[in-house]
Amino acid sequence: MADKKKGGKGGAEKVQTEYDEEFKHLVRLSATDLPGTKKVYVGLTGVKGVGTRLAALVCDEAGVDRNKKLGHLTDEEVEKLQDALAGIAEYAPEWMVNRQRDIDTGDNIHLLTVDLEIVHKEDLNRLKKIRSYRGVRHENNLPVRGQRTRSNGRSGLTVGVQRKKA
Template identity: 40%
Template sequence: MSLVLPERFIHILRVMNTNIDGNAKVPYALTAIKGVGRRFSHAVCRKADISIHKRAGELTAEETDKLINVMTNPKQYKIPDWFLNRRRDIKDGTTTQVLSTILDSKLREDLERLKKIRAHRGLRHYWGQFACERPAHENYWQKGPHCRCVEEKVISYLHKAVMK
């Protein structure tokens, strides 16, 4: 089965400072934007009345603008608060969907705030350790040049060399 391309097919779309593959279907193409996952992209397509079976390169300029409008203002299109990725912001208390480069700046602000108040998670980020309280020994024995299996082989080799 071959794909018949329409006459105005765009192979690479530029949406919200992100290159989007025009060959992918719209919901999966939108996931290339930071802050947009599969579920949110499906909800955006439903609210914008765009078929999820359509390719991203087949979108018109009006449909692209409608998608951007729904993504930036999800509350106006009655997408529930629990669906958004930034609930009850520390500074202003609002619930929003943070996208693209704003997501990076918000994450940096949060980490700086955690470091400033000397929270445990902020200090772990500062030190470059795991911040999710994972035990340190989990990967210690399995990875790296000093893993347990390598050390045992070296010890057994040295032991055999000494015994000769």
């Protein structure tokens, strides 16, 4: 099943694994390509908006073994995971969802991938539009959460110094 080869420097071992024909090297979940070589709960963290704790909860809800490789999942199991990802807010505790008491609807929802990015940008634009302190700090690319700026946060400001031509 696995062939071990010696690496170059340091004697690090590289493991090369041969997979059967049913193995999928890429699994598509929530508009994201996930590597089939990773365990299910680790691979699910590749979806934007899903961390390790939430990934474990999704695996348990879908009834999928979290230590199984993503590439060995059947189409039914992938469909179960997809359904579980779509309805996270229904079974996850309130503190685990990433959008509690949404400003538009007032509901607890959990956003993934592109939806999460879009809503985040809308939130920042709303803060900038109403000219709140946080919005102004975001506009000026300054720290938002009260960090000091006198000594830290100076990287990227200087362009560089050139010598005078003689």
